[in-house]
Amino acid sequence: MSKSYRVAILGATGAVGTELLELLEIRNFPIADLKLLASERSVGRSLRFKGENLPIEAVSDRAFENVDIVLASAGGSTSKAWAAIAVEKGAVVIDNSSAFRMNPEVPLVVPEVNPEAAANHQGIIANPNCTTILMAVAVWPLHKIKPVQRIVAATYQSASGAGARAMAEVKRQTSAILQGQPPVAEVLPYPLAFNLFPHNSPLNDLGYCEEEMKMVNETRKIFGTQQIRITATCIRVPVLRAHSEAINLEFETPFSAKEAREILNSSPGVKLVENWETNYFPMPIEATGKDEVLVGRIRQDISHACGLELWLCGDQIRKGAALNAVQIAELLVEKIYSNHQLKLMFQASH
């Protein structure tokens, strides 16, 4: 583990970019050199990393020279424009956009679920969508014991899913309403303060939005099965940076809440949060800043003999994006073999 790596963050100034920077520092990722790449308009700014001010550089072909790992989080079109160039220069790109996720040659990885898939990359590894990652971490440990047949999910998605500007907008709108002023919506299509609305991504012919189809298609790819039937209703709520999900699962045979609780209590990346006396269960303000997906209210579904209900919250920027990407980078540098828990998990998933 004395080896260290040359890393670049593409989209360093965004909500996920700054979180990537923080995580590389606090997880002590073995860095030989760190480049912060962004668009021209951020050049001149700098960001703190381990006590130093690192300058923002403009993205260019040459910026990817002598880079081992690129953590890309600047949106799909930026990833499409630069990923192939970075790979050609010899880097591995861990991409947080949706650009390559469903490409059959690109592994789509949640380290707690399918770490082995990362090994089969051809230069690009895709980081799944936030809602998908959170659901995958909670559902996979159960699916491994008894295959899930069907998932009915309803999400409660925070403003951060639409970026730092949406988080600022919901605060501005809230402040306006409290002062008796009308809320102004510029980043999101409708006011989110004291309101909520279906996720505003493009709708397909069946009426499902892109966000919902990500939960359907990405989960199947990560779990390595097309057999799971999934439906989702994705809703944006006036919460700042953690997503919540109500998840109804159907199995072929009954799955007791007790057994599910025991399994999830010892599953990587999951923290069980359940106090039935005080009605204390996962809440987005408590998931904020946490690495784990908080899971609770595990109940046997009274409407289905083989059903199970789960409730979860997870930090959208952290495990839903930046942390998962850094964990993939850690898999790449074989930190996996020095980390007992991850090693056990890796073996178990084969």
Next chain:
Amino acid sequence: MSKSYRVAILGATGAVGTELLELLEIRNFPIADLKLLASERSVGRSLRFKGENLPIEAVSDRAFENVDIVLASAGGSTSKAWAAIAVEKGAVVIDNSSAFRMNPEVPLVVPEVNPEAAANHQGIIANPNCTTILMAVAVWPLHKIKPVQRIVAATYQSASGAGARAMAEVKRQTSAILQGQPPVAEVLPYPLAFNLFPHNSPLNDLGYCEEEMKMVNETRKIFGTQQIRITATCIRVPVLRAHSEAINLEFETPFSAKEAREILNSSPGVKLVENWETNYFPMPIEATGKDEVLVGRIRQDISHACGLELWLCGDQIRKGAALNAVQIAELLVEKIYSNHQLKLMFQASH
């Protein structure tokens, strides 16, 4: 229709009480005399009704003399204490609490669904729980065409469900957070500003809270069938006064989204809100103050051959409570026969 009635509102000063007052006025309910009843501590106050200031009277045995209809909305223990007395004095009690809802001798009525049940009262008619009313209005028209087999619901419930004090609390908490202060929770168990949490009603042995069991049991009673299997996850969200619900329905045979849309478009109490081009669907801020349940995002469920997804929003205080109670009162005074739409609906439900 020249006959008019002596009406009393029990719990006149609460969020639902003041809404009842407003609705009796704007719907021009045939009132001969209106009494506003509340606890001792509200005596001395008065409320406006049709340009007059009506004094609040303390509730007592005598207060129910010469009253035809009592609209009760002061909580379960107050209803339990006074309903029998009011009935003994000759009044019919329309009760908004959960005290009598599951009593087999008490009709539980949503006028758009089972108006005929109101006729069989023995002095008390129960008004269902808010989440149940909203779901019933949207699901019943489909259920009449093809019986619903199973419902998986996830709710997004506003602060008003916990009363006017909870609405004020979420505003105070929000204001505190925007000023960098910690939110203080006194009415609800946890901060609701920029947060959400599972409904804090008591949990049963299966882990379902009372609110969820109301959706299960009350819906079955209103629909007149124990055959529908229902599960629900009830969540409080930082919205002021309209509830939202993601509803997954399973039928025995396929139900096309097109057919469901046509049915709901002409169903009483429902307003279809769907613009697929602009991602414009029901939102709680737009349901606020409206009589109708806004329904949209009607989709065929891609995870189930006979499944259908619905999204709805409805004013929790209005159709979820006060309006439904006033509509029951209108049924009682046979306004039904002078209202074409209600009359047709009444005939259709037989």
